[in-house]
Amino acid sequence: MQEPSQVxxxxxxxAVGVLVxxxxxxxxxxxxAGKPYAGxxxxxGGKIEQGETLLQALARELREELGITHVQASYWRxxxxxxPHARVELQFCKVTQWEGDLRPCEGQALSWERLPVRVTPVLPGTLPVLQWLAEERDQTGARRLTLD
Structure with missing residues (x-):
């Protein structure tokens, strides 16, 4: 039997959208505000509800959070x-097309970024994606970027 701390x-x-x-x-x-790691x-993105596919959940979350529709996306990584508040499997999709003007429907701030990002602090689950984006850029022959 496992100890409670080991369960x-x-x-x-x-479902997470990497809008590019x-x-x-x-x-x-x-x-x-009011969510874990506020700010x-x-x-x-957000939770995939029972009965939803990854892309259905992504489309719903992006509509609810950003007000966009007709999302063109594909699973990436x-x-x-x-x-501390949850153990999550972040399923990242690259989103290359959408309809509508982006707007912060939940009162969040939005920022179009490049590497290295200017905004801080960055959620720990975001760091792997920034590394993957840096690796992709490096593979195309561009200058290697660091995240620190």
């Missing part, structure tokens, strides 16, 4: 993060 918490699936513009910039959003910057 693994349930894994919560989360043609110029290579990507969207980060601050976490709204930290992250890629937009995933990682597991064990936060």
């Amino acid at each position: 693994q918490r349930p894994l919560v699936p989360v 513009r043609a110029d290579g910039s990507f969207l980060l959003a601050s976490r709204p 930290y910057w992250e890629f937009p 995933s990682c597991v993060m064990d936060y």
